Amino acid sequence: MIIDLPSTSTSAVNKALVDLRDSGGAVALGRVLTLCVVTDDAHAEDAIEAANEASREHPCRVLVLARGNRRGAARLDAQIRVGGDAGASEVVVLRLYGPLVDHGETTVVPLLLSDAPIVAWWVGAAPEDLQTDPIGAIAQRRITDSAETPNPQRSLEHRRAHYRAGDTDLAWTRLTNWRALLAAALDQPPYEPVTQVTVAGAPDSPSTELLAAWLAVKLKAPVVRARTKKGTGVQSVRLDRKSGAVELIRPDQTVATLTQPGQPERRIALARRPVKDCLTEELRRLDPDEVYGETLVQGLPAVGGRTMSVAQAQAQGRISPPAEAARSQAAAQKESSRVSRAMKRAQPVDADQRSGSSAVPNNEVSANAPDGNPPGDQGTQAVRRARAGAAGRGAAKKAAPAGTTAPAKKAAPATKATSTTKAASTTKAASTTKAASTTKAASTTKAASTTKAAAGRSSAPARRTARGATS
Numbered sequence: 001m002i003i004d005l006p007s008t009s010t011s012a013v014n015k016a017l018v019d020l021r022d023s024g025g026a027v028a029l030g031r032v033l034t035l036c037v038v039t040d041d042a043h044a045e046d047a048i049e050a051a052n053e054a055s056r057e058h059p060c061r062v063l064v065l066a067r068g069n070r071r072g073a074a075r076l077d078a079q080i081r082v083g084g085d086a087g088a089s090e091v092v093v094l095r096l097y098g099p100l101v102d103h104g105e106t107t108v109v110p111l112l113l114s115d116a117p118i119v120a121w122w123v124g125a126a127p128e129d130l131q132t133d134p135i136g137a138i139a140q141r142r143i144t145d146s147a148e149t150p151n152p153q154r155s156l157e158h159r160r161a162h163y164r165a166g167d168t169d170l171a172w173t174r175l176t177n178w179r180a181l182l183a184a185a186l187d188q189p190p191y192e193p194v195t196q197v198t199v200a201g202a203p204d205s206p207s208t209e210l211l212a213a214w215l216a217v218k219l220k221a222p223v224v225r226a227r228t229k230k231g232t233g234v235q236s237v238r239l240d241r242k243s244g245a246v247e248l249i250r251p252d253q254t255v256a257t258l259t260q261p262g263q264p265e266r267r268i269a270l271a272r273r274p275v276k277d278c279l280t281e282e283l284r285r286l287d288p289d290e291v292y293g294e295t296l297v298q299g300l301p302a303v304g305g306r307t308m309s310v311a312q313a314q315a316q317g318r319i320s321p322p323a324e325a326a327r328s329q330a331a332a333q334k335e336s337s338r339v340s341r342a343m344k345r346a347q348p349v350d351a352d353q354r355s356g357s358s359a360v361p362n363n364e365v366s367a368n369a370p371d372g373n374p375p376g377d378q379g380t381q382a383v384r385r386a387r388a389g390a391a392g393r394g395a396a397k398k399a400a401p402a403g404t405t406a407p408a409k410k411a412a413p414a415t416k417a418t419s420t421t422k423a424a425s426t427t428k429a430a431s432t433t434k435a436a437s438t439t440k441a442a443s444t445t446k447a448a449s450t451t452k453a454a455a456g457r458s459s460a461p462a463r464r465t466a467r468g469a470t471s
Contacts, residue, residue: 002085005078010110013078013092017111020082030059031089033283034113036135037064038104039123041095046275047123052087053276058283061113062091065104065135074098076107105134117141117286121279124148126155129162143282145170145275146206156206160296165288171206172292173278175234177270178211178248182237185246185260194219196240198318200226200310205233213299214291215239224306226313233272238319251322255329259320267332 003020005013035054039047044066051062075098081091094107112118120130120139130136130144146155146169159169186194197215201208208225211234216223219239228235236249244261251257256270313319 001081001083003080005080007075008078009076010107013080013094014110016080017090017092020080031061031113031116032058033060033117033119033286035060035062035089035283036108036118036120036139037062037123038120038126038135039064039066041066041068043123044093044095047121048081048091048093050274050276050279051091051121052089054280054283055087055089057280059088060283061111061116062086062089063108063111064091064093065108066093066095067101067104068095068097070098070101072098074100076100103134105138108135109138119143119283119286125150128158130167131162131164140166140286141282142167143170143279144168147171147174152204152206153209156209156296156300160300163293163296165293168282168289168292169206169210170275170278170282172210172289172295173281174207174273175211175214176281177273178234178237179214181248181256181258181268181270182215182239182246185248185258186239188260190241190243192241192243194221194239194241196318197221197223198226198236198238198240198313199223199234200228200236200313200319201234202230202232203227204230208234209300209303210295211237212303214295216302217295217299222306223303224308224313224318225303226308226310226319228310235322236319247320249320249322249325251326251329257325257329265328267329 003016005016035051037047037051044064048062048064051064055062075096077095077097079091079093079095081093085091092111094104096104096107100107118139119141120135121143123145126144126149127133127136130142136142142164144155144159144167146152146159149155152171156169156171159167197212197219199208199212199215201211212223212225215221215237233253234250236247238248239246245259246261247259249257249259250270254269254271256268258266258268310319314321
């Protein structure tokens with residue numbers, strides 16, 4: 001919801017906010033701070049979008065001072081945004097014209113949340129001394145962005161000369177990922193001191209200057225700046241140690257390569273952080289950023305004017321050519337794409353694999369394993385092949401015609417077959433001989449018994465006849 005209030009006053013804006021809350025209940029009361037955004041009319045929408053995204057993590061009231069033309073009569077045009085047009089906050093856009101441009105604090109004070117911290121953010125050019133600025137004087141945190149100023153180097157010098165606790169810069173916030181990666185690399189053995197530091201970056205990049213200053217303060221080592229083309233930002237950092245160099249190179253402003261002694265190269269997503277992410281991070285803390293203050297006050301003078309061109313740094317071996325890192329990244333990306341395509345084209349090889357597993361390897365992926373099988377699946381594949389072979393032989397035997405001779409089994413080695421055949425023949429012969437002997441003995445015994453019985457029957461009448469004759 002957007003409500004326009006042309007040619008209005010701060011009391012009318014405040015009354016409209018109260019009426020909106022009472023009538024529709026569209027504006028919640030849970031606000032943790034007041035964010036004052038100082039910008040010009042041309043960049044107001046970009047600043048509002050970034051503030052809306054930050055408010056989703058930090059609900060707040062956003063007061064946008066959009067400075068217009070200084071000519072003409074003093075006029076205040078206001079706009080209230082709530083609901084979907086304001087993220088998790090309520091946005092009040094105050095467009096100032098005429099002499100009112102130089103007195104923006106008079107329009108801000110009546111709209112501040114009571115008992116809530118105040119954070120001031122200058123989107124473009126900021127006053128040299130933030131503490132003496134009327135809006136900066138009432139803020140607990142003061143956020144600037146040296147990268148958005150016409151002369152970033154001069155802006156950094158102004159920030160250093162007039163630093164007060166509570167000041168910070170989005171150029172410093174963009175280095176959070178760089179600092180985390182370098183600190184993690186040095187937190188691994190061997191724990192050796194850094195002997196030399198080389199930071200390569202664009203001459204118009206305040207982040208490069210702050211990164212070099214931070215390394216100079218924390219590592220107590222000489223730091224040299226290598227100048228690259230304008231608009232490239234931070235390109236590479238090299239930390240020389242006795243065991244080898246730790247190098248972080250970002251040739252394409254998107255992906256970086258981290259090289260360490262004794263470890264494989266690692267590709268890391270390291271794109272330039274958008275303003276909304278940096279603003280969200282800065283709103284997470286309302287206490288002074290002591291590391292930024294130390295880097296700004298002590299680190300920048302330590303780096304001084306020790307700069308050289310990229311060609312000179314490469315000739316002296318201080319940095320590696322970015323083209324080599326770009327070729328390595330392209331080769332790694334090509335290999336990753338090849339493996340991804342192979343995984344998408346993977347098909348099941350048998351019924352068990354189709355029903356029992358959702359991740360099915362194919363020949364191209366299996367070729368990467370030492371024995372041609374996917375890692376960790378050699379035993380399973382052998383069992384499946386044995387089962388598939390047994391099932392195939394059973395099906396072939398069942399489907400063969402009645403008069404067709406089944407195919408012979410695969411012959412065993414000659415020596416083993418001969419031994420097996422000889423043993424089988426010997427066993428069979430022994431069994432046959434034993435059976436024959438048993439049969440022959442049985443037959444002989446039976447014949448003898450029969451003969452004896454017959455002889456007995458024949459002799460009985462003869463004996464009776466003889467007895468009769470004698471009597």
